[in-house]
Amino acid sequence: MTSAPTASLTRLPRTDLEVLPLNLGGNTFGWTSDRETSFAVLDAFVAAGGSFIDTADAYAAWAEGSEGGDSETVLGEWFEARGNREEIVLATKVGAKPSRTGLSAANVEAALDESLERLRTDRIDLYYAHYDDEEVSIEEQVRIADGLVRSGRVRHLGLSNFSPERMREWFEVATREGLTVPVAIQPHYNLLARAAYEKDYAPIAREFDAAVMPYFSLASGLLTGKYRTKEDLEGRARKGMVEDNLTEDALAVVDVLTEVAATHDAEPASVAIAWLLAKGTTAPIASASTPEQLPALLAGTALELSAQDVAALDEASAPFA
Numbered sequence: 001m002t003s004a005p006t007a008s009l010t011r012l013p014r015t016d017l018e019v020l021p022l023n024l025g026g027n028t029f030g031w032t033s034d035r036e037t038s039f040a041v042l043d044a045f046v047a048a049g050g051s052f053i054d055t056a057d058a059y060a061a062w063a064e065g066s067e068g069g070d071s072e073t074v075l076g077e078w079f080e081a082r083g084n085r086e087e088i089v090l091a092t093k094v095g096a097k098p099s100r101t102g103l104s105a106a107n108v109e110a111a112l113d114e115s116l117e118r119l120r121t122d123r124i125d126l127y128y129a130h131y132d133d134e135e136v137s138i139e140e141q142v143r144i145a146d147g148l149v150r151s152g153r154v155r156h157l158g159l160s161n162f163s164p165e166r167m168r169e170w171f172e173v174a175t176r177e178g179l180t181v182p183v184a185i186q187p188h189y190n191l192l193a194r195a196a197y198e199k200d201y202a203p204i205a206r207e208f209d210a211a212v213m214p215y216f217s218l219a220s221g222l223l224t225g226k227y228r229t230k231e232d233l234e235g236r237a238r239k240g241m242v243e244d245n246l247t248e249d250a251l252a253v254v255d256v257l258t259e260v261a262a263t264h265d266a267e268p269a270s271v272a273i274a275w276l277l278a279k280g281t282t283a284p285i286a287s288a289s290t291p292e293q294l295p296a297l298l299a300g301t302a303l304e305l306s307a308q309d310v311a312a313l314d315e316a317s318a319p320f321a
């Protein structure tokens with residue numbers, strides 16, 4: 001594994017948190033990466049200057065025999081083994097763990113304490129509502145989340161997978177009531193999923209000065225260029241996440257990604273991340289199943305695309321915009 005040059009740190013708006021603009025995805029820990037491999041990925045990420053880790057209490061509940069909590073448990077063991085919790089900016093999420101669904105006050109209180117226990121820490125740096133809970137009014141959600149911050153167990157708030165209308169309402173209510181305003185949103189955004197973010201969520205992030213951490217930065221691996229046919233997906237853990245996206249339009253994007261990458265002597269995955277940064281996002285989220293996959297992700301943070309590169313990628317991905 002070679003080390004890759006990386007970008008300088010970026011500050012999350014309205015916080016004192018400074019991070020390398022790559023948010024390491026944690027849904028692999030305890031799923032496609034066993035404990036030892038997870039530790040190796042985490043060690044390599046930190047050695048390269050990374051500090052920002054994204055997980056959720058629900059990860060990886062979809063894996064056979066799992067009830068969720070696996071990723072947080074691995075992370076907690078790693079913090080303890082390395083004694084490095086203070087050096088990490090830790091994001092986790094609430095609302096989707098099968099035994100702790102929803103955003104009611106009682107559920108969120110219990111879920112947070114369970115996350116802290118698994119993570120072997122006393123605070124979360126960035127706590128996201130993973131999904132909206134339409135049975136809980138936005139006023140109530142804002143009040144509950146503000147209480148978590150006031151308790152000292154949560155430093156900052158974030159929102160993921162809300163409708164644009166309910167997300168906007170969240171920011172408006174928190175601002176109007178003088179309660180804790182989220183500092184980040186986590187949208188599904190990449191070269192094959194552009195429309196919702198660009199039309200509906202980017203304006204909200206701009207208006208309320210929120211950081212943007214796009215998830216599925218690599219379209220679950222499709223934007224690394226390693227899947228060209230349905231056969232390439234056989235036996236792969238992410239088959240179900242990739243197969244519907246493996247279309248002619250998507251492969252045309254991968255072709256341009258590969259061409260642009262070649263002109264920079266880079267990997268397509270690096271260009272996919274560089275494009276998200278060129279679009280003004282704060283720290284794209286991508287995961288690595290092995291330490292060997294990491295350098296391409298890290299290199300994306302330092303890769304400067306020309307206006308021509310971005311225009312070519314925009315044009316190829318126009319069917320998704």
Ligand SMILES: NC(=O)c1ccc[n+]([C@@H]2O[C@H](COP(=O)([O-])OP(=O)(O)OC[C@H]3O[C@@H](n4cnc5c(N)ncnc54)[C@H](OP(=O)(O)O)[C@@H]3O)[C@@H](O)[C@H]2O)c1
Nearest residue numbers: 025026027160215216217218219220221286287289293296
């Ligand atoms: N808020 C939400 O609702 C939400 C939803 C989804 C994800 N997320 C977050 O976003 C993170 C990223 O999502 P994701 O991991 O599903 O998708 P992703 O980042 O788009 O894809 C990552 C996967 O691509 C493959 N890969 C990465 N680097 C590679 C390389 N250099 N060469 C070849 N293959 C490479 C690996 O999978 P294989 O080794 O299996 O091929 C890796 O696990 C998650 O961990 C999670 O933190 C959030």
